[in-house]
Amino acid sequence: MASSGKPPLDDTRRTTGSPKMKTRENAKDTLCRNVTIYGRCRYEDKGCAFNHDPQKVNAAYQSDSYKKRFNVDSPSFTPSLLSGNGTSAPKKSTTISPKAANAAPFQPRTSASRMASPVPAPKTPLTGKGSNTSTPRQEVGTPDWSMAEVQEFIPQGFEGAHMSSIQGNGNGTITPTSAFDPFVTASGPLSAGAVGAVPANPYSHDTAAAIGGATFFTNQTGFQQPVQYHLYAPIGPHNQNTLGYQRNVHDLFLPNDFREELQKKAAATLQTLPNTQLPAQVDYFHSLVPLDLSHQKNAATFGYPSWVYKAQSSKDGNFYALRRLEGFRLTNEKAIRSVQAWKRVCSGSVVTVHDAFTSRSFQDSSLIFVTDYHPLSKTLAEQHLGAGNRFQNRHNPHITEQVLWGYMTQIANALKAIHSNGLAARVLEPSKVLLTGKNRIRLNACAILDVVQFDTQRTMADLQRQDLVNFGQMMVTLGANSPNVMHNPAKAMEHFTRAYSPQMKNSVFWLLNSLQIDQERSIDMFINGISSQLMSTFDSALHLDDQLTSDLGRELENGRLVRLMTKLNLVNERPEYEHDRQWSESGERYFLKIFRDYVFHQVDAQGDPVVDLGHMLTCLNKLDAGSDEKITLVSRDEQSCFIVSYKEIKKALESSFQALMKPPRRMH
């Protein structure tokens, strides 16, 4: 009962002691404490001995001491709708507006500056009713309680020039009122549309545009979160067979077949041939390696036997392909100058020509053409017609329509580049088209006939039309899988018509008829005619581009991990410092050493090595990021145990590396 918190109805109990101690007769003199304002006691029926006289109780409730108090039974307070003078008072909002709930935390202005402000207080309360403002009510005038909604709160310091002006400190200067926040740049005027110092998104491709150019450039000194270089985000195309959280090692490295291809190409590029009969030097080239697969002299294409070598330039150290035309004698200097025009041809479908010169290095008079070297490339004749193969008569696999369209569009691309440079390919045959990647071809041996048959009487327009015919014949040859098919054109076309779609057949027919005098034909017209196929080739190229970008993304951060591992290995175990005792038997370098074991020398319960690339990569990435995660490091003798964060290990690694960079005398 004592804890009921009800007011004593009779002060006499203080002098008479606890009501429980009273006799029943005495109790009658004391008003019951359980009597509520309604004059009822809960215990009256159960024999409560105290006085329940309604009149006395009522009188007690009317007393001043009671009026000042409330108890739990007091009816809830309902403000009167009538003001003291009997007029209707504006209704107060008892709930918080959602706008107010979302408002930024309010920072009160110093009352001093408010007091000193010569500017009259704004009519509208800045913080809305009910807000926790330090401004005395009287100062801002009578609040306009009739406002239905709370005014949207505008954080100080972001209100623009008008708001700044009302915060004069009395001596004419404007004082910043908001607390300093290192993440918010305060200097410089905000641009007109700025709603506040929105932190720049470091990942945005156009940070200036993201937050308003002027704002960004005036805030150059502001703090920006560094880009998290240690994070791997998978870039599509994605593996469909894994769930979102699943990763495998292949996600972090190049696909094996692609890696192998690149490595083989690198090895082929670096290949040398010791004890060769070839000249050690051909002009500014050395380290010649023959690329021909057969030793048979073949003068069919150029009128001279030709040989191809890989060689390294002593001018720039790069590798090139040298094509030698054996026994060629240059009679007209202008002929070799025609190669200059070929240097301007820049196309992904043409093997770039760099130079041409005559040479006597092979103990004869040779003409040498210098072109790009494409390691491990094959000619289309080798790939599809069995050229250079001991079993030339084996059955060559049929070239699918899709692949043939791919070849066609690439050669059209090459001819477009060549013809628009005022040149003609002149050599268009499967043995002079290089396959440098999967379905990726380039026209080879261009420029040669321009030198060798410099005196030709044919016009360039005629030569270009001849290119179209040669192009058509090459397609038929490839489609028939037979090098000599054009010896019987009718049979060849019959086969072609059976094997490929009408659109393909019509395109090839169109090319083959390019020399008809009554019809004007050009490579541009041909390209218009096959535009739908160009689109599908273009789309394939875009897909490949996406794939390569994705592959590149996987390799992107590997270099960073190599640098980190290099540092770790540089720091760990330096025998020159008293067999490492002076270097890392104590201090932070000691736990670096144990960390090395933690990452690379884990053993399982049986004491067998744990070879878990995922664990190693995770540890190294966390180390590089300086994560706050803690790990337990136990020394090999199990006598020492450290609980350290990656952050601390990173710091130790950095300072140890710096120590190593110092001259040993200054080492401690």
Ligand SMILES: Nc1ncnc2c1ncn2[C@@H]1O[C@H](COP(=O)(O)OP(=O)(O)OP(=O)(O)O)[C@@H](O)[C@H]1O
């Ligand atoms: N620029 C080059 N880069 C890399 N390899 C090349 C290059 N040019 C040619 N080759 C390779 O050299 C070899 C010989 O090429 P070539 O053009 O002489 O073909 P071929 O089949 O020997 O024709 P031909 O019988 O007319 O000599 C081919 O295997 C070809 O892949």
